[in-house]
Amino acid sequence: MLDDMFDYLEHLRERPVWQPIPPELRETFRQPLPHQPGSLDAAHQRFMRDILPHAVGNAHPGFMGWVHGGGTPVGMLAEMLAAGLNANLGGRNQMPVEVERQVTRWVRELFGFPDSASGLFVTGTSMANLIAVLVARTTALGLGVRQRGLAASGQTLVGYTSAGAHGCIAQAMDLAGFGTDALRLIPMDAAYRMDITALQQTIAADRAAGLTPFFIAGTAGSVNTGAIDDLTHLAEVAEQEKLWFHIDGAYGALAMLSPELAPRLAGLEHADSIAFDFHKWGQVPYDAGFILVRDGAQHFDTFASPAAYLHREERGLAAGAPWPCDFGPDLSRSFRALKAWFTIQVYGADQLGASIAGTCTLARYLAQRIEAEPKLELLAPVGLNIVCFRYRAENADALNSRIVVALQEGGIVAPSATVLDGRLAIRAAIVNHRTRHSDIDALLRATLALGDQYTQPSEPQP
């Protein structure tokens, strides 16, 4: 199995990025519950034949569809060790928890946070954003909110983020009981950053209406265009208004690993909390999200609970409090920290940063090629690693969505489609450390060929 996966990673480029799943194959996964044992060999064969060739393909250098990391062989091996150990990282007196604490220290160091900051591995930034909203809520309303709920406060809390923010922030407001209407989506400027004047006006209007502003979420690397909000300015507004300042840095925050990119994230060090993913630009295998909270005590107070079966001791297996389960909703937790620790330990922070900067260099190359090509147009400024563009045509929306599907089905490069200011864009998010100039060239070549083909007069119009 190890050999198969090394072969897979070594020969990725010879495979299609993605290929559609034949209906008959899908059917073979509608079997009744197997009662008798089967052979490991047979299960392995089916994995190789039926599952492996039909994954999303984010390990492939031609994958540019969404902001997905590529993974590494080192991460894969660490996952094997973690699975063999089968550690439960809810807590207790064990070295695996120390590994998570070590990674937390590295994260604090990277983001310039104090030693009192707390950190926790979670599934992804969706969960990390939810945790941040909950800590901000407890900070705004006091510990009693955990017993009495939101309604008892008699206040209507409202939060703020950019209209370009990821949908999981609205979802976090929903899950936390505020409802998505309590999240104000502030318009963006021409560079797709939150318009700070509009933010201040909205806060003032909400206060005048008797509402209680409590939370601002800035974005460092927006999902659509890679835009970075003006974090320094947002931190000032949060400070003046006494609001919790959270940053969704799902993929962008790790740009701190690159000396060339880090200055673009100025202001990040002022955040009250940062959500980000090791599984995107950090290239750690899925899943490996992370939440960092400046004031570890507030974080602890939001989640810790005194259950008898979680009783702590000074010595023995139940020592070592506080435990990871005191900082989030999960009690049973996998050893995600190990694959992050291995990745950082083996590649080193500088090399990870160089791979992040490398994807931005490729994005700039793609943007330059698009600007030099009259048949194509760039639809948003390229700040980091995401390029939104399209083939110019009369019925451009339909044509470009057709191009995206054809590219994906063609298996050479796989961008995705998004909508910017009502216009359909081909979106190339370059995240994978395996992507090269030749993959960018292939994207351009195939896009132009498809666009030319679909605009031929003889061609049935989409």
Ligand SMILES: *Cc1c(COP(=O)(O)O)cnc(C)c1O
């Ligand atoms: C990917 C992403 C998320 C969601 O993170 P998950 O790890 O998929 O839960 C949130 N915000 C931004 C900006 C993202 O790019």
